[in-house]
Amino acid sequence: DTGVSQDPRHKITKRGQNVTFRCDPISEHNRLYWYRQTLGQGPEFLTYFQNEAQLEKSRLLSDRFSAERPKGSFSTLEIQRTEQGDSAMYLCASETSYSGNTIYFGEGSWLTVV
Amino acid sequence: KQEVTQIPAALSVPEGENLVLNCSFTDSAIYNLQWFRQDPGKGLTSLLLIQSSQREQTSGRLNASLDKSSGRSTLYIAASQPGDSATYLCAVKGANNLFFGTGTRLTVIP
Numbered sequence: 001d002t003g004v005s006q007d008p009r010h011k012i013t014k015r016g017q018n019v020t021f022r023c024d025p026i027s028e029h030n031r032l033y034w035y036r037q038t039l040g041q042g043p044e045f046l047t048y049f050q051n052e053a054q055l056e057k058s059r060l061l062s063d064r065f066s067a068e069r070p071k072g073s074f075s076t077l078e079i080q081r082t083e084q085g086d087s088a089m090y091l092c093a094s095e096t097s098y099s100g101n102t103i104y105f106g107e108g109s110w111l112t113v114v
Numbered sequence: 115k116q117e118v119t120q121i122p123a124a125l126s127v128p129e130g131e132n133l134v135l136n137c138s139f140t141d142s143a144i145y146n147l148q149w150f151r152q153d154p155g156k157g158l159t160s161l162l163l164i165q166s167s168q169r170e171q172t173s174g175r176l177n178a179s180l181d182k183s184s185g186r187s188t189l190y191i192a193a194s195q196p197g198d199s200a201t202y203l204c205a206v207k208g209a210n211n212l213f214f215g216t217g218t219r220l221t222v223i224p
Contacts, residue, residue, distance in 0.1 A: 006157075033212070042118070042203055042214030043158070056210045091157060093212075103148065103212060105158040 004106035006092050012112045013082055020078045021109045025094030032075050033103070034067055035091040036060065043091055049075060050097070082113045116141045120204055120215035127194055128223050135189040135218045137204030142182050145207040149178050149189050152201045152217070161202075162189070194222045 005024040013019050025032050030051050035043035046065070048056045051072035061067075064082075069075040079086055089108040095101045117140040127133050137147075146165045150158040162171045162178040164187070170179040177190040191198060201219045205212040 004157075035212075040216070042205075042216045043212075045211045045213075048210045093158075102160050102163045103207075104160065105150070107157040110155070 004092055004094050004104050006090075006106040006109050008109060009107060010110045010112075012114060015084060015113055016081055018078065018080045019082060019111060020076055021090050021092075021111075023075045023077070023092030023094075023106060024073075025075070025092070026104055028096065029094035029104075030072060030097050031095045032069055033093040033095075034075070034077050035093065035105075037089045037091055037108070038087075046077075046090075079111070082111075084113045087111055087113045116144075116206060116208060116213040118204060118206055118213050118215040120202075120218050122218060123216065124219040124221075126221040126223060129194060129196060131194050131222075132190070132192050133194055133220070135191070135202050135204075135220070137187040137189070137215055139185045139187075139206045139213070141206075141208075142185055143208075144182065145209075147178075147180050147187050148205045148207070148212070149176075149187075150203040150205060152203055154201075158203065191220075194220075196222045196224045198222050 007022045032049045034046040037043040049069040064080045067077045091108045093103045093105045095103045119138045121136045149161045164171045164180040175192040180187045201217040203217045205214045
């Protein structure tokens with residue numbers, strides 16, 4: 001068990017560029033979550049996968065955001081035409097399908113849009 | 115929509131003191147409640163998980179309680195140490211989502 005892994009840890013991009021973050025969940029965890037956190041705030045839910053199916057999306061996830069989880073393994077979160085307001089830490093988390101289990105978070109991917 | 119509130123927003127205590135962090139939530143239909151620790155610029159580390167049917171959980175110097183009917187949880191930290199300095203986040207689990215508070219930033223002064 002190597003924990004939830006996120007890449008890259010830090011990304012600086014110019015406004016208007018596209019960025020992609022990758023998350024590798026704990027093996028055999030079939031549920032995967034993406035959250036966004038800004039300074040001084042708690043994480044906010046973006047989207048949730050069970051296996052490869054994206055079952056829920058927040059209204060925060062505008063049409064510039066897309067997430068995938070091919071084959072129910074790793075996941076990617078892509079932000080198109082980045083805006084300065086997208087600057088935040090993007091957190092990935094995973095858990096097993098039993099709803100009472102602990103959710104484990106990765107170290108996060110920091111995005112700065114300049 | 116579930117709303118989670120944490121009080122106080124910040125707390126500063128001398129080393130060795132016992133302390134209590136508070137969390138309240140508006141919808142009692144939860145699966146569980148988790149307390150997390152977050153160091154600056156880092157991800158979240160799970161500290162304690164309390165199932166909706168449980169009243170409390172203990173791990174080392176940490177004790178978390180849950181009163182689901184009143185929508186409250188507390189995290190008790192005994193004999194605080196400078197290494198406990200961090201932000202502590204409370205999160206309640208709905209069907210497909212964790213709802214977070216904004217955290218309590220704890221500073222333990224040596």
